[in-house]
Amino acid sequence: MRDLTFTVAAREGLAEEMERDDTVFVVGEGIGERGGNWATTVGLHERFGPWRLRDTPISERGFTGMCTGAALAGARPIVDFMFIDFLLDAWGEIINQMAKMQYMSAGRLTMPIVLRGAIGVGHASATHHSGSYYSMLGHVPGLKVVIPTTPRDAKGLLKTAIRSDDPVFFLEHKSVFGVRGPVPDEEELIPFGEASIVREGSDATVVAIGWMVHQTLAACAELAKDGLSIEVIDPRTILPLDMDTILASVHKTGRLLVVDEDYSFFGVGAEIAAQAADRGFDDLDAPIRRLNGSFAPVPYSPPLEAAMVPNPTTIARAIRDLLAE
Amino acid sequence: MAVEVVMPRLGWTMETASVAEWLKHDGDTVREGDILFTVETDKVAQEVEALDSGILRIPPDSAPPGVSVPVGTVLAYVTRPGEAAPFEGRAAPSAAAVPAPQPETGATLAGAASARVNGRATIPASPRARRVARELGVDWTTITGTGGTGRIVERDVRAAATARPVAARARVSPVARRVAQQQGVDLDELAAQMPDKRITRADIDAAIHPVADRAPESGHPMPLSRARRIIGERMVHSVQTTAPVTLTTEADATELAALRERIKRSLAGSKRPAPSYTDLLTRLTALTLLEHPWMNSTLTGDAIVQHEAVHMGIAVDTERGLLVPVVRDAHLKSIQRIAEESAALIAEARAGTSKPDQLGGSTFSITNLGMYEIDAFTPIINLPECAILGIGRIVARQVVIDEETEELAIRKMLALSLTFDHRVVDGGPAARFLQAIKRSIEQPYGWLIA
Numbered sequence: 047m048r049d050l051t052f053t054v055a056a057r058e059g060l061a062e063e064m065e066r067d068d069t070v071f072v073v074g075e076g077i078g079e080r081g082g083n084w085a086t087t088v089g090l091h092e093r094f095g096p097w098r099l100r101d102t103p104i105s106e107r108g109f110t111g112m113c114t115g116a117a118l119a120g121a122r123p124i125v126d127f128m129f130i131d132f133l134l135d136a137w138g139e140i141i142n143q144m145a146k147m148q149y150m151s152a153g154r155l156t157m158p159i160v161l162r163g164a165i166g167v168g169h170a171s172a173t174h175h176s177g178s179y180y181s182m183l184g185h186v187p188g189l190k191v192v193i194p195t196t197p198r199d200a201k202g203l204l205k206t207a208i209r210s211d212d213p214v215f216f217l218e219h220k221s222v223f224g225v226r227g228p229v230p231d232e233e234e235l236i237p238f239g240e241a242s243i244v245r246e247g248s249d250a251t252v253v254a255i256g257w258m259v260h261q262t263l264a265a266c267a268e269l270a271k272d273g274l275s276i277e278v279i280d281p282r283t284i285l286p287l288d289m290d291t292i293l294a295s296v297h298k299t300g301r302l303l304v305v306d307e308d309y310s311f312f313g314v315g316a317e318i319a320a321q322a323a324d325r326g327f328d329d330l331d332a333p334i335r336r337l338n339g340s341f342a343p344v345p346y347s348p349p350l351e352a353a354m355v356p357n358p359t360t361i362a363r364a365i366r367d368l369l370a371e
Numbered sequence: 372m373a374v375e376v377v378m379p380r381l382g383w384t385m386e387t388a389s390v391a392e393w394l395k396h397d398g399d400t401v402r403e404g405d406i407l408f409t410v411e412t413d414k415v416a417q418e419v420e421a422l423d424s425g426i427l428r429i430p431p432d433s434a435p436p437g438v439s440v441p442v443g444t445v446l447a448y449v450t451r452p453g454e455a456a457p458f459e460g461r462a463a464p465s466a467a468a469v470p471a472p473q474p475e476t477g478a479t480l481a482g483a484a485s486a487r488v489n490g491r492a493t494i495p496a497s498p499r500a501r502r503v504a505r506e507l508g509v510d511w512t513t514i515t516g517t518g519g520t521g522r523i524v525e526r527d528v529r530a531a532a533t534a535r536p537v538a539a540r541a542r543v544s545p546v547a548r549r550v551a552q553q554q555g556v557d558l559d560e561l562a563a564q565m566p567d568k569r570i571t572r573a574d575i576d577a578a579i580h581p582v583a584d585r586a587p588e589s590g591h592p593m594p595l596s597r598a599r600r601i602i603g604e605r606m607v608h609s610v611q612t613t614a615p616v617t618l619t620t621e622a623d624a625t626e627l628a629a630l631r632e633r634i635k636r637s638l639a640g641s642k643r644p645a646p647s648y649t650d651l652l653t654r655l656t657a658l659t660l661l662e663h664p665w666m667n668s669t670l671t672g673d674a675i676v677q678h679e680a681v682h683m684g685i686a687v688d689t690e691r692g693l694l695v696p697v698v699r700d701a702h703l704k705s706i707q708r709i710a711e712e713s714a715a716l717i718a719e720a721r722a723g724t725s726k727p728d729q730l731g732g733s734t735f736s737i738t739n740l741g742m743y744e745i746d747a748f749t750p751i752i753n754l755p756e757c758a759i760l761g762i763g764r765i766v767a768r769q770v771v772i773d774e775e776t777e778e779l780a781i782r783k784m785l786a787l788s789l790t791f792d793h794r795v796v797d798g799g800p801a802a803r804f805l806q807a808i809k810r811s812i813e814q815p816y817g818w819l820i821a
Binding site: 300327328329330331332333370371 | 497498499500501502518519520522524525
């Protein structure tokens with residue numbers, strides 16, 4: 047076991063896969079010599095060369111479409127959007143071509159493409175650079191959506207994503223890059239559709255997405271001082287979504303809260319809540335609650351930005367309110 | 372939009388008040404200025420006007436007249452014609468009522484939920500609470516909920532389940548439950564001894580009638596049998612609860628004895644059992660009780676119930692301990708019938724096959740130790756009755772027939788002991804009753820034909 051940051055662990059996984067399969071290549075803005083805005087490819091340009099670490103102009107639709115074609119032709123491209131918000135210029139390529147290609151070709155064509163980018167609020171990145179978008183991505187049949195929150199998960203899930211023949215969105219919250227954690231020495235591939243119980247508890251179940259996993263754990267540490275035992279689940283992949291783990295937890299605790307900085311309307315929490323209310327109806331001792339970011343474009347001003355997303359204090363309060371139900 | 376009608380502050384220092392009287396009622400059309408109700412403060416009654424025109428709607432749970440409430444408490448609403456009052460639940464919330472994406476506090480949402488609950492007829496219970504209630508066999512509709520909107524949640528169901536006595540939870544057959552109750556068998560204790568067993572009549576019987584107590588070897592401690600324990604507990608309970616006083620007297624039973632002899636001889640060769648002294652005394656006492664009904668009472672809690680029927684308990688000594696089978700309606704049955712019934716009851720008691728109905732429900736009891744040459748004794752009242760008659764032996768004695776002439780005779784004398792509960796009956800009435808018994812014994816023909 048080594049103690050690595052999320053960034054280093056993910057990069058290690060990328061390097062291993064690029065080493066293992068020379069059809070894997072990376073495309074994006076500043077991912078060559080610069081090593082990526084979030085250090086996603088630092089050192090790889092020296093190691094693997096410009097053919098496999100390919101800088102692009104600011105033309106997301108163009109290079110996403112090209113990567114779609116490359117995937118169809120048998121390569122394994124990785125599109126590094128830098129900020130996931132930039133996928134919007136390539137939305138047509140993503141939904142109409144990438145996601146549907148395998149279906150339209152009756153499986154004769156595969157789409158082994160990984161699209162990664164930084165998500166989330168909290169770095170004064172303002173309206174165009176703070177989005178999450180995974181609710182929209184999760185709503186597209188044909189895609190996979192992965193949101194790791196620990197270094198170990200980052201590496202294991204990125205490797206699985208690169209080896210997958212499906213289009214996979216690999217989303218990294220800006221605040222999670224610096225998280226440190228243990229990473230095994232031996233190779234590990236983490237399958238999609240397996241949630242992780244990051245904290246065991248019995249009084250309530252909290253499902254958290256992305257950076258909110260860490261914020262929730264901080265809240266639970268405080269609540270533990272009052273003897274409250276909260277189970278925290280990180281779905282890790284929201285498409286496919288591991289509802290079985292969540293339902294088993296609700297069966298144990300009877301109460302469910304979803305903490306997601308993305309908006310509540312039509313969000314991941316809405317899907318989890320609806321499934322829990324359906325399949326876990328007789329286990330529910332209280333209404334299902336969601337704690338989300340405010341339904342508004344993300345402000346630039348740091349105090350405003352902080353006020354619009356959940357934090358350990360508001361998460362703890364939401365948990366207490368749920369327990370009072 | 373419904374306007375709230377609140378308890379007004381009618382004085383600087385007024386904090387609470389009560390509605391004295393509503394002058395307008397739920398559903399009345401009111402105009403601004405109409406007097407709606409009067410308020411009682413500690414100084415004066417004041418009239419309160421309507422500040423709006425519309426329909427007065429008083430919620431069913433509005434503070435009733437005479438009940439003190441804080442100033443500002445909502446008492447009613449004035450609505451527009453056709454408008455529903457706020458306490459009548461709506462079918463579905465309008466789009467505007469959908470909660471904001473980031474609730475400021477969970478409390479806002481909880482508040483919205485309870486408003487919807489107000490107009491509901493049913494008690495809300497979470498799905499999990501209902502499931503657990505099903506599993507534990509708890510009737511959740513009788514529980515008070517501690518959930519957010521007053522709903523019943525899992526912890527309430529579990530609390531109700533553990534609060535039930537074990538006997539309610541234990542699986543017990545209906546017959547077993549009845550016998551246990553009549554015989555004073557502690558079902559909780561029994562259930563605890565056999566936790567996973569469905570308790571049947573056989574188990575109750577085994578508890579009451581274990582294998583006959585072995586005579587203890589010297590120095591060998593024998594644990595109390597269940598029967599012994601139950602008898603012991605009931606005796607102590609009686610002695611400690613009642614205010615027992617025992618009156619004794621002697622009755623001249625010569626005539627009674629002669630009567631019995633004649634009856635015996637006339638029944639010789641017949642299958643019909645001859646009435647025992649206990650049977651004769653049962654009939655005699657039952658009739659006497661009709662004239663002294665306060666002796667035929669039971670005290671339950673704070674109430675004395677005088678019974679119109681006499682159900683006579685007859686103490687029977689069995690191998691396994693004292694049993695008291697009951698001859699029902701002894702005041703209505705002939706001596707013959709009493710004799711037949713008591714013979715059967717006693718036989719069954721001795722055999723240990725008494726049925727549950729036979730062993731309870733007595734209003735008075737008789738205990739006869741005459742066969743053991745006992746004279747007077749101090750029987751213990753069979754609760755919840757208020758008295759018990761102890762019959763001693765009939766023994767020939769020399770008695771003074773006429774004090775004047777100092778005439779003596781040998782008469783058959785019968786010792787009688789009446790223990791009565793001084794909480795229920797005083798000495799005078801009890802003594803009169805015993806005297807009446809004595810008279811009836813000495814002059815048996817009157818009640819014989821009754």
